[in-house]
Amino acid sequence: xxxxxxxxxxxxxxxxxxxxxxxxxxxxxxxxxxxxxxxxxxxxxxxxxxxxxxxxxxxxxxxxxxxxxxxxxxxxxxxxxxxxxxxxxxxxxxxxxxxxxxxxxxxxxx
Amino acid sequence: xxxxxxxxxxxxxxxxxxxxxxxxxxxxxxxxxxxxxxxxxxxxxxxxxxxxxxxxxxxxxxxxxxxxxxxxxxxxxxxxxxxxxxxxxxxxxxxxxxxxxxxxxxxxxxxxxx
Numbered sequence: 001x002x003x004x005x006x007x008x009x010x011x012x013x014x015x016x017x018x019x020x021x022x023x024x025x026x027x028x029x030x031x032x033x034x035x036x037x038x039x040x041x042x043x044x045x046x047x048x049x050x051x052x053x054x055x056x057x058x059x060x061x062x063x064x065x066x067x068x069x070x071x072x073x074x075x076x077x078x079x080x081x082x083x084x085x086x087x088x089x090x091x092x093x094x095x096x097x098x099x100x101x102x103x104x105x106x107x108x109x110x
Numbered sequence: 111x112x113x114x115x116x117x118x119x120x121x122x123x124x125x126x127x128x129x130x131x132x133x134x135x136x137x138x139x140x141x142x143x144x145x146x147x148x149x150x151x152x153x154x155x156x157x158x159x160x161x162x163x164x165x166x167x168x169x170x171x172x173x174x175x176x177x178x179x180x181x182x183x184x185x186x187x188x189x190x191x192x193x194x195x196x197x198x199x200x201x202x203x204x205x206x207x208x209x210x211x212x213x214x215x216x217x218x219x220x221x222x223x224x
Contacts, residue, residue, distance in 0.1 A: 043215035
């Protein structure tokens with residue numbers, strides 16, 4: 001059973017704060033690492049697909065980095081806004097099968 | 111472009127029954143993946159279909175099966191329902207043609223087994 005860990009489990013920040021979460025995954029048989037945002041009562045939304053060691057991706061105020069050798073990825077949100085409140089999931093894809101972490105629940109207070 | 115649709119949105123069944131869930135992908139998408147979300151296990155991959163063939167399969171018992179039609183619509187069937195099958199079932203579609211495809215998720219079907 002593959003172990004994909006996300007930390008912290010939950011996070012409360014104030015509007016304007018920058019924050020980051022971690023996704024840890026096995027460092028062997030790496031194929032891809034996915035990040036998703038899942039807002040309450042909505043469907044998960046793909047943020048990034050990361051495939052190469054050292055990858056850095058950016059979408060607006062959200063960015064992510066990848067280290068496949070040590071098995072971790074960071075997701076950063078700069079200047080958090082209330083609309084960023086959601087659960088952020090990572091999924092490790094090894095041998096084409098995705099294994100999800102339990103997610104980091106982010107709440108941004110106005 | 112219409113998004114991924116799933117029917118029904120809510121379903122209540124009793125133990126021992128079977129259930130069929132439906133997923134219509136985004137037009138032009140040929141890959142459909144199914145996932146189960148439970149409070150205890152989180153989001154877990156069930157299987158992926160591409161061009162009517164199962165391409166990948168997660169670690170679920172044989173009671174969980176699926177199929178895909180020529181128009182890329184997919185169905186998932188669960189036979190002999192157990193209480194533990196109560197979950198949110200999500201499907202996601204992608205083009206399936208490139209090595210790493212962005213997945214678009216449907217709204218899910220909430221299944222309750224009594």
